[in-house]
Amino acid sequence: MTKPRYPIVFSDYDDTLTLPDGTITPRTLAAIKAYREAGGTFVVCTGRSYASVKKLLPVVYGEPHPAVPVICFQGGLVADAEGNVIRREGMDRDEMIGLAAEAEARGMIAQVYSGDSMFVSRKNEASRRYEIITNCSFDEVGDLGEFIRTYPHPFDKILMIGSAEQVANGLKELPATRRFPRSKFVFSRPIYIEAIPASAGKAKPMLFLAKRLGRSADEIAAFGDSNNDMDMLRAAGLGVAVGNARPECKAVADLVAPPVTEDGLARTLESFLA
Secondary structure (H helix, E strand, O other): OOOOOOOEEEEOOOOOOOOOOOOOOHHHHHHHHHHHHOOOEEEEEOOOOHHHHHHHHHHHHOOOOOOOOEEEHHHOEEEOOOOOEEEEOOOOHHHHHHHHHHHHHOOOEEEEEEOOEEEEOOOOHHHHHHHHHHOOOOEEOOOHHHHHHHOOOOOOEEEEEOOHHHHHHHHHHHHHHOOOOOEEEEOOOOOEEEEEEOOOOOHHHHHHHHHHOOOOHHHEEEEEOOHHHHHHHHHOOEEEEOOOOOHHHHHHOOEEOOOHHHOHHHHHHHHHOO
16 A cells, blocks of 8 residues: 555644535545555644544544544644643633633623633623534633633633624734733634634644654645644645635645645545555
């Protein structure tokens, strides 16, 4: 059997691996299976929480799924197949409190994440919709700032949900305040601002895991569709943007594949075995 041209692949999940309705095409699942059977390692690298990702792995890999680590929270957390944390950045608690207050002042919804756990002040339509998308549930905690201050475990991300206009304004204005130097603001979808540790991003944990698995950057292929994938695509030996990617993401890619609706990731994986 032909060994894969790129022996380790890191792939974003939403809109790279999945169709707009959240499903994965049979061709993509078959391509991942063939790639793995040829000796390749396929790693999911996403902004989602570990609680969400662990429910997706049987879909991506089938059962029983392999003991492959996952990258969550835009690179802020790396967990092994059993859920043990092997790398974590962690949010600054004081900045988290300030960001929760900013979200409220802007009329946006704030959701905070710590490992497997997700919290909101009170559930509303936006949080319930998010629960459906991720197949996970939030705990209601009342005063979010006070909860952040007293919760005994590290936080990994705060997600601010609003209109496209609120998100666009926030992405410009929040960094400009210089009140959050230990946080980085990431665009993943038009209604989300994701605040993660300033030191986080998908490239660093990608290279960390590749080294842990005995692979160099030149042996990595990375797939993505949005701005939060750009550092990963730049750092990989082959950075692939799917055809439905944002223009900024395509601009830094080595290769632009067909869109996810035309099995762009699957076709590229298949070419690695040709």
